[in-house]
Amino acid sequence: MATPPAALLGVVGSIPDAVNPLALSLNEYPFPPLPAVRSAMAASIDTANRYPEFLPQRLRSLIAGHVGVRESQVVIGSGATGVTMQVLHAVSSPGDTMVMAAPTFDGFPIFAQMARLRSVTVPLDQHGHHDLDAMAEAAENARVVVVCRPHNPTGTVEPADDIERFLARVPRDTVVLLDEAYVEFLPGEHRIDAPSLVRRFGNVVVVRTFSKAYGLAGLRVGYGFCAPDLGRTLWSMQLPFGTPLSGLVAVAASYDAESQLRQRIRMIAAERRYLQLRLRSMGLYTTEGQANFVYLPACGRRWQAVFDGAGLQVRHYPDGGVRITVGSRESTRAVLRAVRTAMR
């Protein structure tokens, strides 16, 4: 057999490991895909010579059925990232304003810049919650306003009633992106009836992803749903041949394996509670995070040196705050070891 060229070896060698207890900076799922999802994806590889559907109708229909909305309400994107860009391109013009919290998911200021929008930021309160009154006020002069629930990086969840009051205040020609990238980690009592919300508020787009709880970040599949009128506008921007077949089969197999997925999600949520508890018992403040990460607001400690020194990849913020993705128990032990050493 011929020796593979060095470039190929280099590329294959640089593929990240599915399991790496120290990789805690991107809120990824810490384990490889479920066996059933893996088998379904493997089957799709043999038809890589064929284009996927011109527009992702089948995936749209699958997701609509699962979420409980009409097909005409759903759009598909390359992750939640692709969906958000699609919304911005469809509803805004360069120079318009986009309102977001600070800090927030790193992507939002980048997406605003890509769409040539002006970002207006509204600081979170000291416990990591949105100031929804200030955001509604800022939204009066904006084209788009984004609220994450749970929020990234704090993991906090605004009460459903507060979200409704906020939506009632936002002008109907301002589009609200309700980012639910981590919604699957929420216990039932914290969930919002999102299909009902988009029925009542024609300017809301709910954005979700298969990158987080479903553990498929590398496949780049996300979706949004909204009222049918707005859905038609967004679907008109749907990229032809833009969703690979592997995405369709992985989503179908994931829905089929829902009970196993739910079990994995419960495991991550339990691990998050354990990590929060242990950090708090060491005297550290962490926000009331409900997703697959824990946030330590700035407290005068030099966390970067602490985690870098332990070889842990976590997300550091300019003010000194840090966001740590929840992984396996091995990851939790490594985090606690590093923190304990720093606090001695």
Ligand SMILES: Cc1ncc(COP(=O)(O)O)c(C=O)c1O
């Ligand atoms: C709040 C939030 N929204 C959107 C995304 C983008 O996710 P993806 O494009 O992988 O679906 C992320 C990723 O970290 C996120 O944290």
